[in-house]
Amino acid sequence: MGVHHKIYRWxxxxxxxxxxxxxxxxxxxxVLPYLAxxxxxxxxxxxxxxxxxxxxxxxxxxxxxxxxxxxxxxxxVIGEPLPAHVFVLVTVxxxxxxxxxxxxxGGLVLALLGxxxxxxxxxxxxxxxxxxxxxxxxxxxxVDALVLACWMFGDLVRNRRLTVRALEDRARRxxxxxxxxxxxxxxxxxxxxxxxxxxxxxxxLSVIITQADGARYASVQDPAIxxxxxxxxxxxxxxxxxxxxxLLGVLRGDEIASTRPLPTLADVExxxxxxxxxxxxxxxxxxxGPRRSMPAGAELTAYRVVQEGLTNVLKHAGPEASAQVRLExxxxxxxxxxxxxxxxxxxxxxxxxxxxxxxGMAERLALxxxxxxxxxxxxGGFRVSAYIPYTEA
Numbered sequence: 001m002g003v004h005h006k007i008y009r010w011x012x013x014x015x016x017x018x019x020x021x022x023x024x025x026x027x028x029x030x031v032l033p034y035l036a037x038x039x040x041x042x043x044x045x046x047x048x049x050x051x052x053x054x055x056x057x058x059x060x061x062x063x064x065x066x067x068x069x070x071x072x073x074x075x076x077v078i079g080e081p082l083p084a085h086v087f088v089l090v091t092v093x094x095x096x097x098x099x100x101x102x103x104x105x106g107g108l109v110l111a112l113l114g115x116x117x118x119x120x121x122x123x124x125x126x127x128x129x130x131x132x133x134x135x136x137x138x139x140x141x142x143v144d145a146l147v148l149a150c151w152m153f154g155d156l157v158r159n160r161r162l163t164v165r166a167l168e169d170r171a172r173r174x175x176x177x178x179x180x181x182x183x184x185x186x187x188x189x190x191x192x193x194x195x196x197x198x199x200x201x202x203x204x205l206s207v208i209i210t211q212a213d214g215a216r217y218a219s220v221q222d223p224a225i226x227x228x229x230x231x232x233x234x235x236x237x238x239x240x241x242x243x244x245x246x247l248l249g250v251l252r253g254d255e256i257a258s259t260r261p262l263p264t265l266a267d268v269e270x271x272x273x274x275x276x277x278x279x280x281x282x283x284x285x286x287x288x289g290p291r292r293s294m295p296a297g298a299e300l301t302a303y304r305v306v307q308e309g310l311t312n313v314l315k316h317a318g319p320e321a322s323a324q325v326r327l328e329x330x331x332x333x334x335x336x337x338x339x340x341x342x343x344x345x346x347x348x349x350x351x352x353x354x355x356x357x358x359x360g361m362a363e364r365l366a367l368x369x370x371x372x373x374x375x376x377x378x379x380g381g382f383r384v385s386a387y388i389p390y391t392e393a
Contacts, residue, residue, distance in 0.1 A: 015057045015058065016055075016057075016058050019053060019054055019055065019056055019057055019058070020054050022053055023050060023051065023053040023054040026050045026053060026084070026087065027047070027050055027051075030046050030049075030050060030082075030083050030084045030087075031043060031046045031047050031050055031084070034046055041077065041078060042078060042082060045070065045073065045074045045077065045078055045082060045084075046082050046083075046084040048066075048069075048070035048073065048074070049067065049070045049071065049074065049082065049084040049085065049087055049088075050084055050087060051066075052064075052066040052067045052070070052091065053087060053090065053091075056090065056091060056094040056098075057094060057098045060094050060095055060098040060099035060100075060103065061095065061099045061100060061103035061107075063091060063094065064091050064094070064095045064099065064103060064106075064107045067087070067088060067091040068091075068107075068110050068114070071085065071088055071114055072114070072117075075114075075117055075118065075121050080122070081118070081122045085118070088111060088114065088147075089111075089146065089147065089150045090150075091107065091111075092107055092108065092111045092147055092150045092151050092154065093150045093151065093153060093154035093157075094154065095107035095108075095151075095154065096108070096150075096151045096152075096153075096154030096155045096157075096158060097154035097155070097157040097158045097161070098154075098158070104151070104154075104155070104158075107151075108147070108148070108151045111147045111151070112144050112147055112148070115140065115143035115144045115146075115147050116140055116143075116144070118143060119136055119139045119140050119143055120136070191363070195304075195360040195363065195364060204236050204237065204239070206311045206314040206315050207232070207233075207236045207274065207275065207278045207314065208233050208236055208237065210278050210279060210280070210314050212229070212233065232274070232277045232278060235274070236274060236278075239274070262296065262300050263299075263300060263303040263304075264296065264299040264300065264303060265299045265302055265303060265327070265334075267303060268284070268302075268303060268306050268325070268327065269284060271303070271306060271307055271310070272284045272306075272310070272325060275310045275314070275323075278314065280310070280313060280314060280317075280321065280322070280323060281321075281322035281323070282310065282322070282323045282324070282325060283322075283323070283324045283325070284325045284327075285324065285325070285326045285327070286326075286327045286328075287326075287327070287328040287329065288328055288329035288330065289329050290329050290334070291329070291331065291390070292390055294334070294388070294390065294391065295368070295391055297367070297368065298368045298370075298388050298391065301364045301365060301367070301368060301370070301388065302327075302334060302336060302386075302388055304360075304361070304364060305336055305338075305361050305364070305365070305372070305384070305386045306325055306336060306338060308358075308360065308361055308384075309323075309325070309338030309384040310323060310325070310338060312382070312384070313338070313340045313342065313382070316342070316343070316382070317340045317341075317342025317343060317381070317382065318342045318343045320342075321340050321341060321342030321343075321381075322340065322341055322342075323338065323339065323340040323341075324337070324338070324339045324340075325337070325338055326338075326339070332389055332390065333370075333387060333388050333389035333390050334387070334388045335385070335386070335387050336384075336385070336386040336387070336388075337383065337384070337385050337386075338383070338384040339377065339381060339382075339383045339384075340381045340382055340383075341377075341379075341380055341381040342381055342382065343380075343381075358372070358374050358384075361374075361384075361386065365386060365387075365388065368388055368389070368391065369388075369389055370386060370387055370388040370389065371386065371387050372384065372385070372386045372387075373385045373386075
């Protein structure tokens, strides 16, 4: 089966060579014998009927024109039929299978007329029939039926080839669409990972830097402060390292790392305690309760909003600032507020990271039809307000 498949593929890939070999074989079988018999006219006419076979698929209509001219010349010049006339049927098939539609139909009409001329021209000289009308009728029907059968077989091959080509084109388009979908999915995943990395790194480093700066100055008056500060820094670093390992485990396809639970709303209190130990006065207020559970992704989004809001407070609110985190469940969903009474991000010249974090919040919340609003407070400080609706079934 493998050998047959290889032969078929070679025949399909080398149509010009195959047609040339067919033409040479036809020359040996149908042309050269007349040269040996010194029948010059039959040799020339047979050669004209055989040579166009060499380009019957590469240049189908040109081959058909040459074959038609040779056949008409043969009928006009030679008073006897030539065996090479059989290749007219091959040309009819080739025009139907490989030529343009107009040449296919034109070749069929010419071949049917040529068959009638062939019967009339050579039937008259048949000594056995005497040129009777029934003979002409039977011969004409037989010849034209053979022509029509060759044309129909070629047309079937043409339709099959066009169908296969259409299926191949459709398969290529589907593959291109699948590749585009994979690229879009990969881009979306990269964006998601970038937001995760920003949340983890920005928050952890802000806590660590704040603690380190505070400990450096406070330890001058009270060296014992450094011990507690270092413990907070170590705990924050370990938590950040665990989150980074989980995220990298997802990228590696590590099933153990990827199944580590993600932060939820239940972890907001731990987050606030961590930030509080860094020296920032943070108050957490929660009102009401959910009337239905929210998706894990929505809870992770709410946690990240609180984390990003507190990170911005640590980075931009300045010393002696305090913050308030408010979570309120309403009949429509969850409302979050992170307020501070510091100088605000607008007063900080390095607000690019803050704007990036706010953009990340908006992108996260948009996935769950949520919204975010951030800006300076009327009485001083900065506020971040977010809303996540329930996901209705």
